[in-house]
Amino acid sequence: MKRFTSSLLAAAILGLAAQAPVHAEEIAGVKLEDTAKVGGKDLVLSNAGVRIKVLFKVYVLGIYLNEKKSTVAEILDAPGPRRFKLVMMRDVSGEEFGSSFMGSINKNLEKDEKTKFVNQLLKFGEMFETVGNLKKGDVITGDWVPGTGTVLHLNGKALVEPLADNQFYNALLKIWLGDKPVDTSLKPELLTGKHG
Numbered sequence: 001m002k003r004f005t006s007s008l009l010a011a012a013i014l015g016l017a018a019q020a021p022v023h024a025e026e027i028a029g030v031k032l033e034d035t036a037k038v039g040g041k042d043l044v045l046s047n048a049g050v051r052i053k054v055l056f057k058v059y060v061l062g063i064y065l066n067e068k069k070s071t072v073a074e075i076l077d078a079p080g081p082r083r084f085k086l087v088m089m090r091d092v093s094g095e096e097f098g099s100s101f102m103g104s105i106n107k108n109l110e111k112d113e114k115t116k117f118v119n120q121l122l123k124f125g126e127m128f129e130t131v132g133n134l135k136k137g138d139v140i141t142g143d144w145v146p147g148t149g150t151v152l153h154l155n156g157k158a159l160v161e162p163l164a165d166n167q168f169y170n171a172l173l174k175i176w177l178g179d180k181p182v183d184t185s186l187k188p189e190l191l192t193g194k195h196g
Contacts, residue, residue: 030060030087039081039145044068046075049189050089051182057089061176063190070191072177076170084173086140091133098128100182105171108178117171120150120163124172127152127160144169 024031028050036043046069048062064083069075102125106114114121131154134140140159143151149162150169163169174181181187 025062027060027062028057028089030089032060032062032085032087036064036083036085038064038083038143039148041066041081043081043083047190047193049186051176051186053183058092059089060087061085061186061190063173072191075177075190076173081146082144082169084142084176086142088134088136088138088140091135093133094128094131097131097134098125101128101175104175104178104180104182107180108174109171113167113171117165117168120165120168123160123163131159142169142172 024033025045025048026032027048032045032048034045036045043064043066046063046065046067048060050060051058062085063075064085065075065078066080067078069078102121105121105124109117134154139155141153143153144166145151145162146166149164150172151162152159176182176186176190
């Protein structure tokens with residue numbers, strides 16, 4: 001009887017655990033899911049942080065990988081699908097946003113890389129002309145899907161045709177993780193998970 005009661009208790013506990021809501025990490029009031037599905041694979045939130053520009057919080061950024069990583073090399077070399085998720089915390093013009101992204105990409109690419117990625121960079125730059133102004137709460141996702149390429153969405157809507165080459169996806173990640181990141185306080189957050 002005692003064994004039966006223990007089994008019932010264990011089953012009840014497991015049942016409650018299965019019904020528990022998916023945990024979401026909250027950063028500066030923005031919730032990021034702990035997991036994401038990209039290219040049919042389950043990814044975990046490796047780390048996240050806040051992009052700050054002149055004292056203003058601009059967006060929260062999370063990076064999803066097959067498992068948590070804590071160095072730039074590990075993130076750039078992570079196998080399989082990957083995702084960055086960016087949640088806007090204030091309104092920004094598409095021109096300003098695009099200028100910030102393109103400027104940071106160019107600062108973190110070698111000359112031969114710029115030549116190699118010229119077509120992707122042109123398409124990426126043109127994308128910002130169609131985006132228009134970004135509003136607080138807008139969500140941009142950038143996925144690396146093996147066999148497909150870099151897939152970019154704004155609020156679930158595709159922004160551009162998939163961009164081939166895994167190294168180009170890494171060029172995008174270097175906006176935040178490169179030697180000259182767009183925000184020097186965000187980079188360590190993306191590696192350590194410690195905020196502010």
